[in-house]
Amino acid sequence: MIAVLAGLFPVSLAYGQPSDPPASAGFRDVPPTHWAYEAIQTGVERGYINGFPDGTFRPNDPVSAAQFIKMAFLSLTDDSMGFVWWSEKYLNMVPEWFRRNLNNDTTSFEEGTPWYKNYIDTAKNNGFIHDEFDGRFEEPITREQAAKFISSLDSTFRGQHVREYSMLADAQLFKDFDRVDFYLQESVGDVALRGIMVGNNGYFNPKGTITRAEAAKICLLLMDDSRRAKVNVSLDGVPYSIVPNPSYGGTLVFIFANEEMKRVYDEMYSRLKDYPGATYADVDGLTYFENEQLRDESVRAFYFMDIENWKVRDDFGISFSGNVYGLGVATAEGRLERASGELKHFLSLIFEKEAESVYRLIESAVLKARRGENETVKQTVEGRQIVLVSHGDALNIGISAYRDQKETEG
DSSP states (O other), rough: OOOHHGGGOOOOOOOTOOOOOOGOBBTBOOOTTTTTHHHHHHHHHHTTTTTTTTSSSTTTBBBBBBHHHHHHHHTTTTTSSSOEEEHHHHTTOOOOHHHHHHHOOOOOOOOOOOOTTTHHHHHHHTSSOOSSSTTTSSOOHHHHHHHHHHHHHHHHHOEEEEEEEEOOOHHHHOOTGGGGGGGGGGHHHHHHHHTSSOOBBBBTTTTSSSBHHHHHHHHHHHHHGGOOOOOOOOOTTEEEEEEEEGGTEEEEEEOOSSHHHHHHHHHHHHTGGSSSSEEEEETTEEEEEEEHHHHHHHHHHHHOOOGOOOOEEEEEEEETTTTTTEEEEEEEEHHHHHHHHHHHHHHHOOOOOOOOHHHHHHHHHHHHHHHHHEEEEEEETTEEEEEEHHHHSSSEEEEEESOOHHHHOO
């Protein structure tokens, strides 16, 4: 087994010292017509893969989990700082708050004891893997296992897809999606959306092992997203919107629980510019503030996990995740009053007749909280369950995005 796997990296697994011919010499079993020729040559030139002393590459041999993880990591590194570390090109793609964590949680790109220890520690520290490979790091990695790791790694540099979109892609793109372990299905759909692992002729082959050639191609695409495949996922009949993803400076597809939630989101998002203060839109939520300073302080405290300076800075916020509208309303003087117009408009979009009475229910809970009286209220209004829980400086509210048909019919 060692003889088969050693050549992905330097010939010695323990110490990793290369002894291969120059990349320009090529490999006799990888002609220029080979589908992974460019990926293999690039990997050899950059030093994260090697051939065998006999001048072969053995493109169809499997790779182990440890080797695959090391290879993927090293494809995103360079030695510009005098030692091997994440390349500045890729670090600059990571949001500031996440970049600090990535650097702090990276152990080293040097080999340890066993040889893969530092790579595995880095992968675990950053949440790229958990315990799925424990005791099996030198066994061949499967395509679905590789998908989970690559999905987590690439999302660090390029942001995430929402679970529902990834699951939709998995089901539409692969005829064998039902053979993927359930907890890995989202990852398989995600790497397909990223154009990194798109399967072959409509099949993903989740239980198949990653070959050396496939590993080289995956790493090339991980490095250079301009080479990635374009996949088509139909969103016909799907309640979705293109929403902001400010952490990564772009947008993404967000799928709602139903058409109503999409309609309500779109309407509330279109009104953000008219709020008498500052606002923030982030994937599944909209948040409203008195001014830009409070908004910026809140965003920074959230992403940098600044617990010591944690406090309620917003007027109110709405979450559209799952099948419940989640609202947070500040109880401090003046905040509900400033937010009342948008809050009432939101309620009017989901309640046909009782929007005003629900607002009064919220207002009453806020006024009581200002007097130090916290409470929990549960009601059903127009077939929707409502739960209000006040705790000092904030009132949390959950409103069902679905109506109880029996109650509305009754």
